[in-house]
Amino acid sequence: MTAFEPNRSAVTALRPRIRIALVGEYPITEDAIHEGGIQSVTYALAHALARRPDVECHVVSAMSHATTSYRRVGALNVHYVRRLPLPRLATYRTHDVPKMLPLIRSIKPDVVHGQGQDRHALAALDSKLPTVITPHGVAFIEGRQLKRHAWDALGAIKKYLVTRIEQDVFRRASDMVIISRYLPQIYGSLLTARTHFIENPINEEYFHIARAPQAGRLLFVGTVVPRKCVHDLVRAVSEVLRRNGDEGGSAAKWKAKLQLRIAGPILSTASEALIRRVIEETGLQNRVTFLGALSQGELLEEYARAQMLLMASREETTPQVIAQAMACGLPIVASRVGGIPNMVQDGKSALLFPLGDITACAQHIFRLLDDECLRESMQVRILEEARLRFHPESVAEQTVRVYREVIERKTT
16 A cells, blocks of 8 residues: 555445545546546546445436446446537536436435536536535636637627536535635635635556657647647747757757647637648648547557647646646646646746747757756656645545535534
8 A cells, every 4th residue: 555545444444435426527438538637537536436445436427429328337336418419508507407416316425526617516516415516627717718709799608608607606616626726816706615625636547657758759638729729839849840959969869750749639620720720831741740539548658658748728727637747757848827837846847938938838848858867857756746646546535535524514
């Protein structure tokens, strides 16, 4: 047993078993985590909870393309509601929440844990049972990007609805798990619930990746949407190629193989068009690859082969990809935005650059590629941190303590 793994026998002896309804996005199959960070959080936490002898864990998830209403994965029970093929915001209250509520109540949980500020959080709160909510992202900030221009009426409606739903969730929640120290500053007066600081868990597989990095291989992981600013990474790679260095030494070797691999679904055709235009302008057609949505196994392989993870986002809360990279010892270059500076130490566990500063991003990429000692020291540091902060067993132990506190408060 390691320092971050709880003594389960002792826990069982001291505490009665509790039943949990974890309400959030969960993949259709165990090897299909395609739709962003919340799915991977729900997945990792659910399996860690299910492995505990003092917990009976049920997941309730509203997902498109669900092919079954129930399946069992080891000790984990997974219940699905199939979302309608309509815009997401149109079905929150008319279909998704009404369909999830009977499922949640039929489980008869001791506590309900809603993930996010969407249909799943609303269903958890509507159950009227002891509830914990974990907000992910900052919807009122991210929602600003839904309105593309002054005359975008549909975008304005989407922005309004997203903000109103988030406000409703925050108004009604009595207990919240806060995943970043950055969030209370941003939420401000919106955050009135009792708060519990617990960082997101990372799937245990990331801690066991056998790293075999290839020279010059750079990786972006995430959805291709405007706020990710992937086109800035393409420009930075172009600038790295133009930078002078010890061309007779290591730089010559990794420059010849330099490539950017974009792993994740394309959710914005405008973003894709911009990235492809920059690729054409910089002449990087043979150095940038769109991988699309990957299976879990394929994604793990990308982490194993990359020399570093790149992010240029204009807004992030606690990106799962940074924690995943830390868990496998993959060095990171990222924009200094949102909660990222709270996740890493600039210069020690990552190299951060100001938003939109392509030259600074390129300098960091060049430095990490060219300095093997820096990469190795960074790898050691982030591996140690990740095991203490993001291992699912550690996160599950902290989360169960919150559950018991909430249950005890409701029964006294």
